[in-house]
Amino acid sequence: MTLQGWALILGFVAILLALTKPVGAWLFALYEGRRTPLHVVLGPVERGFYKMAGIDPNAQQGWRRYALHMLIFNVALMVFTYAVLRLQFYLPGNPQGLAGLTPHLAFNTAISFTTNTNWQSYGGESTMSNLSQMLGLTIHNFLSAATGIALAFALFRGFAGRETKHLGNFWADVTRITLYLLLPICVVYTLFLIASGVPQTMAGVVNIDTLEGVRQSILLGPVASQEAIKMLGTNGGGFFNANSAHPFENPTALVNFVQMLSIFVIGFGLTWCFGKAVGNTRQGWAILSAMILLFLGGAAVCYWAEAAGNPVLHQLGVAGGNMEGKEVRFGVAASALFAAVTTAASCGAVNAMHDSFTALGGMIPLFNMQLGEVVIGGVGAGIYGFLLFAILAVFVAGLMVGRTPEYVGKKIESREVKLAVLAIAVLPLFVLGMTALSCVTGQGLAGPLNKGPHGFGEILYAFTSAVANNGSAFGGLTAATPWYDGLLGVAMWVGRFFIIVPMLAIAGSLAAKKHVPASAGSFPTTGVLWVGLLVGIVLVLGGLTFLPSLALGPIADHLAMIRGQLF
């Protein structure tokens, strides 16, 4: 571990903290549907969309209607993408003449991008035509991110509402977020990436003769535009199979740093927006503090484990940290930080192979996801997931101070507890259930490359990544099979929508409640104690649920490594 490495991690957080309020304020304007400076240019576009689709952006929706419209929108997009992927051979924008995807791969990929997971069972450049990448996939990068943020807005409105049914209008939210937040940033971001050397072209392949006299094909494409939203929308689906480890996706140290910032920046801003929405920005800062503590804890362990390296290799005379599967140009610290960031947020982009991390170093990405992708989390999904934990934390805390629990002015009663538990149980049920199923079936057992705890970890990681809608791959697992494509597809779908629906029901239930002003008797949800309690609840619930699986996976792996046994 080096001072430089720690400076990188802390500097990273400091810059994000500085960006939190401005980004949060911008988000808050969109949350309220207020005019922004961009309305001069984009206002007519926005109104044009509404007119075309026959939508009244001011028509308020209750939670059921909001949920229904969100589901219709997402199912429609998923079916559209499935069709594009299956038919890509017959469609234009396919300079390489790539064949259509198999049904299970198209199914898996369509769900993957609809759910903001971007799990890639396919090898990007060698499977997807340019049109598929742009129309089938990049469109989801925007709209699944916008959906996530819109859902967070709906939940905020639930907390902020006073005896109302209204949670806003789904179509207006998605349109505004896409137009005034995601697109403008991506335009600037894409230009920055192009300037840094990321390709942006419709040409498919460049053929060159190398110095050795060999003819080599170098794949190009509209990389920069996909790269920008891949990070900003915590999507993570790379243009190339190697993702952000590929020099065309992630050419310089500066780009690497900016990519990490862009994964977190909206998540940070949303916490501020939440505080503002409920009338006390300290509520937002408290949530953010808890998230940052969880993040820094994970990043520190990961960095420490990777910097410590592998004792078996040390004995063989290979000094230093664990460099297996890492880009030499990034090194240990930037790779460990990237891994912690991409799994804390449900991005899933990778700049190193997590499978090649040390056992403990690789456990952090896994555990980050097992906490429910709430440490910053995916755009929107992170904060609404975290607020579900906050509901449980405040329930226990409320009882302990002898009052019916209340959070930001809303009483938390049996309906909220029931729905929160329902949503939180989705992750363990499907992660552990599907992993166990894959451990006892022939098709499941055919997947992992390795044996013993490491092989088990590969399966566990895949399902964790899918249900948590992260999309990062541990590697090592052969996932492009009907078994894994199918099961992971289902995992991604339930991991997204089985949480969203109860979450929206909570929003509806909260909105209908009276606002209870805080008094000295109500437990303050802004202080150090609350932050500690949040961290504790997230860790205890996540830890207690996944400890047996971790013990048989990375922990056994690590202990074996210490004893000199590698898998």
Place this chain on the structure above:
Amino acid sequence: MANSPTKSLFTAELVLPAIKASFVKLSPRELIRNPVMFVTAVVAALLTVLLVVGHDGLTTGFKLQLVVWLWLTVLFGTFAEALAEGRGKAQAASLRAAKAELTAKRLKGAGHEWENVPASALKIGDVVLVETGDLIPSDGEVVAGVASVNEAAITGESAPVIREAGGDRSAVTAGTRVISDEIRVKVTVNPGQGFLDRMIALVEGAERQKTPNEVALTILLVGLTIIFLIAVGTIPGFASFAGGSIPVAILAALLITLIPTTIAALLSAIGIAGMDRLVRFNVLAKSGRAVEAAGDVDVLLLDKTGTITIGDRQASEFRAVGGSDVDALAEAALMASLADETPEGRSIVVLAREQFKVSVASLPADAEIIPFTAQTRISGVRIGDRLIQKGAVDSILRAHPGVGETAAATQLRRITDEIARAGGTPLAVAENGRLLGAIFLKDVVKAGIRERFGELRRMGIRTVMITGDNPLTAAAIAAEAGVDDFLAQATPEDKLALIRKEQQGGKLVAMCGDGTNDAPALAQADVGVAMNTGTQAAREAGNMVDLDSDPTKLIEVVGLGKQLLMTRGALTTFSVANDVAKYFAIIPAMFVALYPGLGVLNVMGLATPQSAILSAIIFNALIIPLLVPLALKGVAYKPMGAGPLLARNLAVYGLGGLIAPFVGIKIIDLVVGGLGLA
């Protein structure tokens, strides 16, 4: 709750029936009401079957011990509930005795003719005659007569109370005894729905319904159980990947230690004991919901008289006017008050004698006493040609036209204002139409009440004093008593409006009242405590009845409500925190055969895998009876802000819950090893 009666928890008369009842409660129909304990029982039953038919490489002795401890876990839970119920049952038995064999003298028509009928035959609207020595057969309202009634059967207080027709003391309760005079009572409830019936049902816990927070907590516990079922149920799959298998008995042990059995076993006992504490405190809550609401109260409306100040005003000063001598004033005030038997009158006599050494012992024989009437609002005495009068300042001035313009009157008015501003009530004294001065009647704020309000403030509760006084006086008393706000010259409508206003702002309001005109406000308040001495209307409107009719008790009720919730929260936290240590006991024991490296997780250094598993399950079972006293008594509660309170409870039950099982399991492991059990 220092002055609540305490009783030993574990006396033979309570424990023995509870042991018996704990087996009766094993019936599935009873158990299903507590899902976590139901799961435990199902697992215990499953293992019992496997004990006979299973072949899994575990010794029968080990499995037998597991089965025994699993059943004990269930039994400890049912025992806790039975013990809590038993305490109420003893009380119900004595109430039943009061109710047994009540007969009524039902009046026929308006005359004095009556017939003897059993109390169970009485209907709403019947009028019964109750004579000296009779038990009142039904709840009702006195429609004629006045009587002193011994209500010890209900309140435990043997001093008789007055019940009379009209006014605020007209309600009578079945099972209480008239000890003098006779009254006619109009029946207000149908058989089986009276106060006594409700009280019996309540203390027995028969009508107990889960309160909203209890329901929410049960859902959380069920959720945790489901999550742990998933966590444990998937282990065989994981183990098969590692090329091994885990015996069902071990998985069952892990499951039971992880699911929140501790809090689940004690949950209903906590609820029953909470209601029971309230009953012991002589407060009767009509529902558990009301008790929980008491813990949430934000605003407390308190009547000034009797709650904040002692009921009677005390003379504290004489203020002479118009050049008259203060000693002369004291003497005149004494003479005018000698025949005045009100506490205020007596306090004037005491003040004159003690501070001004007026040595008149009694009125001369020829003195003519002028009694107080509501019309004149003046009382006094005529001795020979001396006419001494005392009364409200306005009344005295009105009684002597012309005096109002004198300098003495101006001076008197100024003094009147001063006294009002100081929170007192002035009485003017005049002799033969000449103003002598004013008596300062002081409202005496109860000792220690200021501290109580300070406590309430720390608990986050705002107190509002309700008084009929003018705003000036009210402000002074409010300042002296330390209440946060006051409502002066309050009418019943004002009270109702105030409650509605607070509720619209999202506040929960508690109040107490006794009169019929309090009934709407009592019904509107979230927590309405009716005084037992009050009218039937008030008792129906409130959701609690204070049998001692002590308005300050509202403060304790709030504490009890909070304590109830805190006990649940604290034990939930404790229960979940325990799981960490249990994992460290069982995970290495379970997996060490698959991956020997996992042995390092055995941080407690437990002797063998079997001993580790057994120790965890024994700890899990034994912690339940160990916590029964805490569940029944409730966690200690001191009024303080929510932040420090949470910090304290988290430290005790969270951190304590984390550490305690590490120590406990290690000790049990040593014992198990020492006895050679595993």
